């Protein structure tokens with residue numbers, strides 16, 4: 519277990535190249551976002567919708583600063599403050615999942631909606647974050663907790679990994 523954190527100091531820059539296998543209905547998610555804004559007493563502005571669209575266009579994980587760039591490409595009036603105010607709204611409403619891989623910078627990813635139990639495998643060689651459906655986690659968490667008379671509130675599994683292909687050949691197709 520000690521090795522899991524051994525390479526966390528490595529900076530993860532831009533995760534990229536992740537195959538998109540999400541059966542996401544962006545229209546449904548966009549609708550949920552609008553409703554959530556209204557419920558929170560917030561206006562549905564073009565800037566907020568641009569942030570949503572920019573986030574849901576992404577196939578890879580992104581940071582808040584990257585999202586600012588993406589959203590500004592859609593609407594150049596989007597401000598940094600609006601991005602930083604909108605991100606928590608999107609995570610609270612479970613539209614985006616926040617991923618903390620211990621580098622100090624948070625990453626975001628559209629939530630799949632299919633499974634709430636997701637594990638992350640972080641490739642420290644190729645700056646990649648993989649989201650893996652992990653239904654066994656729910657079972658495991660509730661089993662070990664109930665033995666202690668506890669009910670799980672949240673749990674997460676994160677694996678830091680090295681890239682076999684890169685270590686062997688100095689090359690990896692997942693690198694940009």
Ligand SMILES: [Zn+2]
Nearest residue numbers: 644681690692
């Ligand atoms: Zn690799």
